[in-house]
Amino acid sequence: MNDRAGEGWTRRRALQALSCASTATLLPGCTSRRDPEALTFWATGYEGDYAPHLMTAFSARTGIPVETQSLPGTAAHEKYLTARAGASLPDVMMLPSGWAGEFAMIGAIAPLPDPALAQDTFPGVMRPLTYEGRAFAMPWSVGSQVQFYRRDLLGEVGYDTAPTSWEGWRDLGAKLKRRHPDRYTMLMFLNWWDTLITFAGQAGAYPLRDNDTRGHFRTPAYRHALAFYVSLFADGYAPRVSSNELQDPLAAFAQGWFAIYPNGPTLLTDLHRRTSEIAAGAWGVARMPGPGGPGAVSAINNSIAVSTTTRRPAEAWALARHLTSVSSELRFQQMIGVLPARRSAWRSAQLAGPVLRPFAEQVEQPAMQPTIVEWERIRLEVQIIAERVVRGGLTIDEGLAAMDARVDALLAQRRRLVAAGKIA
Incomplete structure (x- = not known):
């Protein structure tokens, strides 16, 4: 491949070239005609790239041939x-689990034809895939945030492993900042909602009230979570940056610019490659x-749905x-690091290593989160307001009021609609 480096030869282009060589696959950029006998499948991210x-x-x-299309997330x-x-949806599609209720509501995806397809999974995984009492998607992967940490940097200040309490994080932050004043302890992008939602779940905060029809942010639990989150930036332990301001966070992690990087399971693949x-x-x-140690955390899961x-x-x-079978989920775990949604897949020796133990423990303890179709939008809006608080545009209490x-x-x-009795 060295002779093609000047042509921008990348992993995505290589996969595309391999896929375009087959009439059974279709990625953006392929020029082959669609096979009328083929099923169509859409997915995003690594899942879309590697689905062929x-x-x-x-x-x-x-x-049966299958044409796959990889969509930008x-x-x-x-x-x-x-x-x-x-009326041009694919036959089968990958959906972030939080989207399933919305697409079920608009009639885009079909309910599961067999209740057994919703079995063999983890606590809470089926909740967002259920609409009006019926399951509309099959779990495909599970993954919550964990903290990836630099052993050497933590070892410099007496830590063998990353602390799992908020007090421990602050203690670690203070010690590392004294030792490396021009560096940071953790990286939490201000335009990513994951970490704040994680802290809220750890604090036991539920974001909505009145049958999930109003905000519920001005509570002691949510205030505690937001105050801790904001304090990490205010004290210089985390940089005030968005994801578009740091081109290669993994390289910065490797260079010791920060010691802790909260992220999901696909980071494992990137670490192994680099x-x-x-x-x-x-x-x-x-x-x-969490406030007193590890607790419930909301997961970032993906599912498979069939178009109506x-x-x-x-x-x-x-x-x-096929896609959600144990064998397929284990193969995908090997290739791209996503973790199986099938509980039985976790009995494989492939997932027995210590690196995956925190993920295994976490999927058994999910945080309770709303399953309404508006939740995806709510998380984004809450994070926008949280960023304003971090940057000093709002106080914590003003931020909570703005969230509500x-x-x-x-x-x-x-x-x-609830008042009219049209939805439960």
């Missing part, structure tokens, strides 16, 4: 909605800290079963 590798066994067994929601409006920058023994994984417009529902559900006001406005239509 899971289709070979399915096509060999069933004789930032554009996927709009792409799905546009396809729904244009051992020339950061050796395998230089980092570790621990559960996220598919003309071949039996074959589409066969593909959904903004969420109340977002849920106005929901309140009207």
Whole structure:
């Protein structure tokens, strides 16, 4: 590949070239015509890039070709909605689990034909996949935030592992800041909602009230979580940056610019690929800290759904079963690091290592989160306000009041529908 470096030869281009060579796959940039006999499958991120590798066994067994399309994560929601409006949804699709209720509500995805498809999974995983008492998607992967940490940097100030309490995080931050005044302890992007929502879950805060129709942020638990989050920036332990301000956070982690990087399981794959920058023994994984130790954390899960417009529902559900089988989930874990949603898959020796233990413990203790379709938007709006607090534009109490006001406005239509008895 060295002779193609000047042409921008990347992992995505290599995968695309391999996929375009087959009539059974289709990625953006492919020019081959669509096979009228093929099922279609859409996914985002690494899942979309690597999905063709899971289709070979399915096509060999069933004789059904599958065309896959990898969507940019930032554009996927709009792409799905546009396809729904244009009656051009794929037969099978990957959805972030938080989207399932919305797409079930608008009639875009079909309910599971067999209740057994919702079994063999972890606590809380099916809640966001259920709408009006029926399951509409099959769990595909599970993963909550954990803290990746630099063993050497923590060892410099007497820590063998990352602390799992808020007090421990602050103590670590103070010690590292004294030793390295020009560096930071942790990286938490201000435009990513994950860490604040994690802290809120650890504090036992539930963000909504009145049958999930109003904000519930002006509570002691949520104030505690937001105050701790803001204090990490105010005291210089975390930089005030968004994800678009730091081009390569993994390189910064490898160079010791910060010691703790809260992230999900796919970071494991990136770390394994970049051992020339950061050796395998230089980092570790621990559960996220809570007020008194590790607690419940909201997960970032993905699911598989079948379109209501598919003309071949039996074959589409066969593909959904294949993708969510134990063997497929374990293969994807090997390739891209995502963790299986099937509980039985975790009995494999493949997942028995100490690095995955914090993830295994965390998926058994999920935080209670709203399952309403507005929750995705609410998280984004809450984080926008939290960033204003971090940057000094609002006080903590003003921020909490703004969160309640903004969420109340977002849920106005929901309140009207609940009052009219049109939704539960």
